[in-house]
Every structure is written in C-alpha cells, then in structure tokens.
Amino acid sequence: MAGMKTASGDYIDSSWELRVFVGEEDPEAESVTLRVTGESHIGGVLLKIVEQINRKQDWSDHAIWWEQKRQWLLQTHWTLDKYGILADARLFFGPQHRPVILRLPNRRALRLRASFSQPLFQAVAAICRLLSIRHPEELSLLRAPEKKEKKKKEKEPEEELYDLSKVVLAGGVAPALFRGMPAHFSDSAQTEACYHMLSRPQPPPDPLLLQRLPRPSSLSDKTQLHSRWLDSSRCLMQQGIKAGDALWLRFKYYSFFDLDPKTDPVRLTQLYEQARWDLLLEEIDCTEEEMMVFAALQYHINKLSQSGEVGEPAGTDPGLDDLDVALSNLEVKLEGSAPTDVLDSLTTIPELKDHLRIFRPRKLTLKGYRQHWVVFKETTLSYYKSQDEAPGDPIQQLNLKGCEVVPDVNVSGQKFCIKLLVPSPEGMSEIYLRCQDQQYARWMAGCRLASKGRTMADSSYTSEVQAILAFLSLQRTGSGGPGNHPHGPDASAEGLNPYGLVAPRFQRKFKAKQLTPRILEAHQNVAQLSLAEAQLRFIQAWQSLPDFGISYVMVRFKGSRKDEILGIANNRLIRIDLAVGDVVKTWRFSNMRQWNVNWDIRQVAIEFDEHINVAFSCVSASCRIVHEYIGGYIFLSTRERARGEELDEDLFLQLTGGHEAF
C-alpha cells in the first residue's frame, strides 16, 4: 500500500504524489492527487481516482491519457514504472469515447461518439458499424479543412445536425434489422430520421451554393484533399483531435468490395453521394455526354427518393407477362364460351390513329411539316395522305423496333416533337412527328415501347404514358429557369432545375433550357431503374471514368528538380506531369516487389520487377499518407482471397503502419 508514513508524517515507503486531472485536456480542470509507488498498477490508480472523486457516475469508459508521451495508459495490469511514469507526468483521466462532428459523404453533419483511444482503423470500423456501412476498411477520416473565419460569419445557414451520440451499440453482434432499419436506429423519431438521412440520397444542392463551393482548378489543388487524411494506426487523441472537432468521413480507397444494393443501403447511398459531389465539384472530369447521364441519374434518383419509392418496383419480365396474357387468352378460346367481343379485345393490339404533322429531313428539300394521317400499330408506324386513303397503301411504313426515340419538346413554345431515327438496311431514316399537347404522351410512349420491340399492349404502356405526362408538367413548372428564382433543395422536388445536377462549368456553358431537354433525353434510358439500381449505375459510370479513383499527391522524384504529381490508384501508381497533366509513366502494383519509407528524409522508395527502382519525397502530404495508400490498396487486393473472413486488422496495420508499428 502506497502512502505509509511515520508518526511525524514522513513517508517511509517510496511512494510519491501523482496528480491526475479529471476531464479532458484542460489545465483548469479539477484534479485529484494520489499517493502512489512505482509498483502501483494502472488499474489500482484508476480505482483510487474514482474513489477520490467520489461521484456516482459510470466511469467505465474513462482512462488515463499521458499528455507528454501522447499515449493512453490502457494496460491496467502494467505498473507505473513499466510505463515510466514519474511525478511530473501530466495525466488526464477522461472518457475514451468523445463526441465528434462527422461530415458524411453526403455533406450532412452527424454528431456521434468516436473512440479517441483506439487506432483510427478500429475507430472507423466502430463508426461504420454504427452507421451500418459494411467494409469499413475502405473508409477513413480526414481533418476538416480550416475555414476562413470571415466567410463563415457572413452567412452560413443553420444546418441540421443529426445526433447519434446517445446511441450505444451492443458490441460484437451484427445489428438486427427492425422495421426495415438496423434496430438501434428505430429507438426514437430522431434516430429514425437520421437513418433516413443516411440511407436516402439527398436532394440536389442549391446551384448558387454549388457555385460558391471551392473547386480544384488544377492538379495541385486536387492534392490538397489528400494531405488531410488521418493516420489509421494512431488514435484520434494522438493526432490532436479534440472532442467536438469536425471530421470528414470519406471512402478513401477506391476499391469497393461486394456492393450489394440489398444489404448496403447506407453504403450505397453514401458512395453515390461521394461520387455525385466528386462530379459536381469537379474533382473528377467528365465529358458533356457523360455529365448528362450523371445528371439524368441524379434527377431520377432524387425523384424516386422524394416520392418515397425506395423499394424495388415489381419488376416482372415483360416477356413473361405477354406469355401469361397469351395463355389466358388461349384458355378463353379453348373454353369456346367467351363472347366474341371479349376475344377481340384480347387479340386486338391497341393502336393509335391520328392526324399528325410529319417532317422528313431530306437533302435539297425545304419542305416543312405536313399533315398526315398516321396509324401506329404494334411496332409499326404508317402514314397516309389522308384518312380516306388509310385502307390503301401508306406513303411510308416504318418499323420502329430498334430505333432511337428522341423527344424534342418545348412546353412553353407548345412544341411537342418526336424525333425518330429508324435503322434500315440503307441507313437511318430520320423522321419527326409533331404532336399536339394531348397527343404527345401516348405517341411518345408508343414509340418508346416500339423501339424496344414491345407493343402498346404491353403492361408498361400506361405507366410510360403517365411518366411522360409527369414530365410535361414538370417542364411546365421547371421551365422558369434558376436565374429568376433560385431553387432551394426543397423546390427541386417539383421542378427540374438542371443547374443543381451538373458541375458549375456546364452551368456557365449552357442555359438551363438547353440543359433540361438533354437531361430528359438521357433520362429516358434510365427511367425504369429502381432507386438502388440507379445509384449503382451512377457509381459504375463514375468508376468507368478514366480518371476515377486516383488520389493525387505532389512529390519530387529522386534526381528530378521539379515537383510532379503522383497518382495513386487501386492497381497502379502514375507519374503525372504537374504542368501539362500528361501521364509520364505508370507502374502497376502487380509488378511491385517492395516499398520502403525512410521516415527521416521523408522518402518513399519502391522496387518493381526487372530492377526498376523509384524513389520520391513527398511534398504536399506526409509520406505516411502515400505509404498508407499503397499498403491499403495492397491490403484491399487480398480481400478476394480472404472472402467471408473477418477483417485482418493486424495485416492492415502492418501494411499501413509507420515505424511505430514495428
């Protein structure tokens, strides 16, 4: 027992006084003073501290943080001597889990308690478990960028802060599903709302806000982001993070394993959000055509999530439908009892007949639209001079199967055209149908189905018509353009505001009314997708961009006198010219033999097959970040083999850890 003393009050054992501050790192904090010896165990010290404080409280999460050494004293059976603690040690008795504000990939802020004592890798894993995101090894945390104080004060609309700090997750077991969400979310309306925020895509951002957000203008700008990654082998406390600090949660390694829309709603949504912001903020470049597809998918996803159609639509095989119809049809006939008209209605494929104006662009003709009597039956469109001639031969008959259908609609201009590009052995015939407002939806729906080889008898015809009608009304409300009345995130539910869907450089390049039809055109190819499918499609399209998944770091190669960019992707390293942006050289991980880091001179040396050696020092980020990226990707590439097994944390830390790890 420490603290034995003589009658005069002198201590006769080798005990000494240890002062421990209670609470977080705060010099003003209350403190307790204990009498300890070098042989005191940490566990005993903890017990004494609690006794001294003499307050009824759950202290189980508390531990001692040694400030000078920047380490937690977590081994309760170790003695003070073993730790090397002397009387001058500044110790803090505080909770290991502290609240942080997490900025999610969807840019929403979420308050939760993160472990400040475990290596970041484990802390992230715990956070991901709470958020029900599988494969936490793909994510990590970044320091929030330093905000410029002035701007912040100007105007920052009070944003909603979701709070999960009260939620405690039972350790070890996978959270059970309850009411369609992990059980721990269904406790209160508040946490439920939080789950919805996590698992459902956010509405498009305000275009004005989008324009104000910082965007990288050069490759070196793109390196900034990657200098902020935290070390995964050290704990938050060690990295100077304080309770209440803001951190970003992001997918760090662009190698997404086993994405499953069924089990991964949160992961899928957050990944989609990260991809979306990547594109909107021009972190990754794409072409105009690609942007339109991305915009159409965003529009579609937003529409579905707003309307609450989160579940999978009852996607039945249309071919089977037909068969069923045919079968029942056959039955009816075999019965031989069905009245004729029933039979007729079953065997008759609905058709459209109407006066439409038709325009066929040809060389050397200036003819405009001409009125024709048009009959649309099955997948074939025939037109006649007049209705009277309809029983005769049409002027032309076109089978629309396999054709391209392009809407050319301007609601305010009362223009409802359908452009058809019909393939034939001679080439493509181009034909424009000009409809009246009320005709358009039915004809358009018919054309779209016909292009897929289906007739208007198809079960999807009605829904297609409805979708087109919805579009038209949308165009009516949305045609005002964002210039006059900036749409907030809420307004975008009704109208299509194209500026919230495309990167700002397209906002500068195109007017809203130019963008809208192009987005709608692209939308028709994705209109049938369910929410999860559309998100997955978005992610896949993002992944197939040439620049996808490259993390940029500014480095200086050994022997070179100028800075260059090192791109790190999931399978290769790329040396990029800083000024021009051209790829100079690519090395693949599959050819890599070993890599070493010289922490003193901050140099990374890599050896590839055939005695190719590369060495560089890191300029924009610490070489630890480069090291972690390489090690991380190597680790991720082992997952296929270890499928279904527990995450091999040791291997990860071994591959990514710094010299402390050894």
Place this chain on the structure above:
Amino acid sequence: MEQLSDEEIDHGAEEDSDKEDQDLDKMFGAWLGELDKLTQSLDSDKPMEPVKRSPLRQETNMANFSYRFSIYNLNEALNQGETVDLDALMADLCSIEQELSSIGSGNSKRQITETKATQKLPVSRHTLKHGTLKGLSSSSNRIAKPSHASYSLDDVTAQLEQASLSMDEAAQQSVLEDTKPLVTNQHRRTASAGTVSDAEVHSISNSSHSSITSAASSMDSLDIDKVTRPQELDLTHQGQPITEHAISLRCSSKQAKRHIDFTEEQAELTPHSYLDRETSLLLRNIAGKPSHLLTKEEQAAKLKAEKIRVALEKIKEAQVKKLVIRVHMSDDSSKTMMVDERQTVRQVLDNLMDKSHCGYSLDWSLVETVSELQMERIFEDHENLVENLLNWTRDSQNKLIFMERIEKYALFKNPQNYLLGKKETAEMADRNKEVLLEECFCGSSVTVPEIEGVLWLKDDGKKSWKKRYFLLRASGIYYVPKGKAKVSRDLVCFLQLDHVNVYYGQDYRNKYKAPTDYCLVLKHPQIQKKSQYIKYLCCDDVRTLHQWVNGIRIAKYGKQLYMNYQEALKRTESAYDWTSLSSSSIKSGSSSSSIPESQSNHSNQSDSGVSDTQPAGHVRSQSIVSSVFSEAWKRGTQLEESSKSQVPNEKASTAKACAPEAAKTGSS
C-alpha cells in the same frame, strides 16, 4: 399456339388479313377492286411469261443464299419431346411435298401450278427443302400463304398468278379474294418503304397479329413460315379438310362467314393446316352454323382442342422458332443447319465444332461478312444468332463463316497488349495476366482500356480521310477538337457505342482509298448498304487496329466478354480432358438436333467436365493431347500458338484482309 396445334403450312394469307383486322372491311373492298383489275389484265392479254419467270429467277437466287428464312415452328409438345434431326426433318418435308402434290394432282386445275413449281426446283439438298416449302405453298395456293417468309413473297405472288390463270374464273376469284391482294399489297409497301427484308418480315409478323396476341407467340416473333410437324399434317389429312375455317376464322366474324361460304366449295381440293386457335374458334362457329359443317369436322376440332389443352403447359417450348442457315466453312464447303431463335452464338459454335470434328479451339468463330460494304465481324459468343441474321436483307450476299480467328480471344490470351494502353507488345507472366484480367473485368465495373491516338476518319460520301485524335471512353468514342487540349471537358463525342457494332473493313485501300488497310467500321447492325451513318476509321498499323477493336468491344460488352471467354475455355478444356472427350463425342451425336434441352446438357456437361479452370492454360488444339506433363503442355501451347497463326491463314480462304493480319499479331 398455332404451332401448338399445328401445322399451319399455309395460312400466311390469313395472317395477312389479320394484320389489318381493323380496317379489314375497307381494305377488302380495295383489294377486290385491285383483284378485278388484275384478273382482267390476266384474262385479256398474256403476261404469263414474265410472271412465270420471276419466280424462277428468284429461286436460283435463293439457292445462293447463305441462309434462308425458313423458320420451323416445332411443336415440342406434340413432338413428345423427341429430338428433331435436321435430316429427318428434310425427309419429312420431302414426303410432305410429295403427298401434297399427289393430293393436289387430284385437282387437275391445281396440278399445273404445282408441277411447275416443283419442277423449277434445283435438286440440291437445301434447295430441295426450299422446294418443298415452295411445294407446300403452291399446293396450298388456295389459302395462299406467303410461306417463305419475306423471301418467297415474290414466288408466292407469281405462283398465285399462275394459279389464278390456270384456274377457272370462279375459283380464281375466291382464292384471290383471300390472298392475292394482301401479297401484292405487301410488296408495294415494301417497295415504298425502301427496305427489303426487314420491312417484309415485320409486315408479316404484323400481319399475323392475331396469332401474336392470342397465341403465345406474343413475342414479336418473326413467325415467318410456320411449317408444321409432318405428323400433324397427317393428322390433318385424316381429320378432314377443315382449312376453310382456318381461313375464315382469321378474319373478323363477319368476314369469316363470307369466307366460309366460298371456301366450302374448295374443301375437297386442298389439304390444309389449321391453327389451334382457329380450331377453338371453329368450335364456336360450329355451334353457330351447324348446317354447314360435318360432325366429323366438329369432332376433329374438339379432339384438337383437347390436344391443345394437354399441350398448354409446354407452350413455352412450343413457342420456339427455328431458322435454317447455311454456314460456310473455311474450306469453301458449307453446312446447312437449323438454329433455334434462342440460341446464342456459343451454342451454335458448339454444335458446329461437334459436327465438323475440327477440334475445340477457342478461336473457332462465326464471322459475318457484309460483302456489299466489304466488312466483317466476329459474332460475340453471347449474341443471339437469329437476331443478327434477321438484319440481313433478303437479297443479301452476306455470308456466315465458321472459321478459326485468333483475334477473337487474343485479348484474353495476351491482355497486356490490349489493356495497358502501351504501344509495343510485351510478354507477361501468366500469373500477372490473370491479375490483370481480374482487375479489368472482375471489379464492380469494367475498366475500359485507355486507348487514344491519331486515327484517320473517312469523310462522309468522299474518299478522303482526315486525321483526328481519338479517345476511347466507357461512354463512347471522342475526339479532340482542333486547337483544344486533351482534357475531358473539351472532348467532342464522336459516337456512342450502344447502337453500333464494330467491324473490320476489308481492302479499303482499294475501295475507299484508305491510307492503310487497317480499317475499322462502326455501324448500326441493321444498316446493310452505303450510308452516311456508317463511320470508317483507319489505323496506322494492325496493332492499333486490334487495340481499338478490342477496346470498343470491352466498352460495349464489358464483363460479358470475359464470361464468354471463360465459357469458351471451359468448353475447350473439357473437350481435351480424356474422359470428357469421349463423352463429348457422344454428346455430339445427340446434339446435332438443336433442341434446347440438348443445349442445356451441353453447358452442364462442360461445367462438370472442367478439370482445370485456370485461365492460364491456353489450350489450343487437339494435337497437343500427347503432352502429359503440365510443363510440356504449357510449352506445347506456346509453340502451338506461334505455329497456329498460320493455320487460319490457309484455312480461311474466305477471310481476305484480316486473317493475315491476325497471323501477324499472333506470332508477334
């Protein structure tokens, strides 16, 4: 469902009439008018000669076709699951032909037509078959079915005319009411549409709309010719001529009565097929006017209905149509075979390999040559063959060639040359190849290789070529506009790949004055003639050409391509396994009939028979069977690979431009 019951050898005309069911009355009037004109002209002068000639010409032409649109609706339900052998089928068809003609000969008026029709036919095997069909159609002229799908419309028309000539006025009138106008009508339409086969095919399928909707054939199938099971035919013969009803029932009920009236008198004349659907309708009609009908017929109809009911469960299979195609072999011979409309190219290839005992190399390919445009394409294994063939025009000189093409899977044998975007060929360890392929194809999305560089683009309608810097992206092919940098935001989209296929151009240096012969062409599969919608690109060397073509294939088909390769590899490997070698020869015996069951067996067998799924072992040809040790095996394949490159060159005399190039790549 018509197939179900049967045999509609010949209801094309009725189908036609269905097409317009809605305005049938109107149209009918119009046709009558036309008919009058036609018959008048036929009577007054003698345009017989030219009329007769046309079918002749047509036929000789058809004999040259590399494939024909003869689709057999095999009713498996009625088949009782027996396999359908092509030869057997042909024999059957021949016998039917004879039967029909003998029956037809009972009627002296018709005999003329028929004998004429049959005499004209060349005797070669496939033409015989064609002849048979024709015989059928002509013998059944009264119901006048344009039995050969799109093609034979001409013949039918001509024959109809003949028939009408040879028949007496009254009979003629009634027949033509049924048939003729429709046929002519279609012809005219076709002509005006400017499209040939496709329009026709579709118009026919349109015309058979009632069958489409009511029957299970609701997939907008090209039920071009439905030749029915011989047995069924026999049945029909026994079971009385009920055909008239078939005719009439196709039409709206009002019409039906009319038809019945006149068909009645013809009842004895023609043996007819009928449809189950019609049978049921018939039942109804029977009730309506029993005075007209024999109880025998009624019974037969009921019997039929009963049968159909039994067959109902199997309707899905019954749905399947078959197409007879001619496949040119690399030695200038050709094979005629039947393909099921659901068959993939892989399945057809398997069949062909089994049949032709040519070994199971991965490189066996079905190559489509579009002779008019001088281009060719290797069909991908997952593609539907029938769908592709239906894009050909009816007078097409296109060919389907079965040959070994190294470039088909060169991408997977040496991925480093295609996926890394490098300029020079390189060697790579097998292990690394695997890793590379996995990286590219097995992730959550496929990585399209970064291919970019200067290509020559042919100007529309001119024989001049311009240089542009092109880039391949997953979303399409782009080029860098003049004076701009090579950044994504400034790229101009040249082409998106959804609607086009990539072809190799052949000998474009001569044809289009291309800078080199290494040309690739991008076009919509339906386009068969020169058009501004076809894009021609020319590469500086063969390597670039193959990189681009393979890059485009990856962008277009993605993971499917790799799955095709693995499937092909499995097939090859199982064929080399000793045990499965024997089993596969057994297989080949049974699989010559291309019924779906046998196909599924195939894949099962090959699945189970795989001894070694490692893609690293590139098994090439039978000659290496002797190598027992894996090392020797590997070495052997490598040797084989280089020596093999000559093989397609010799064998494939049909492939003009590309095979030598392929050889170069292979050996390099």
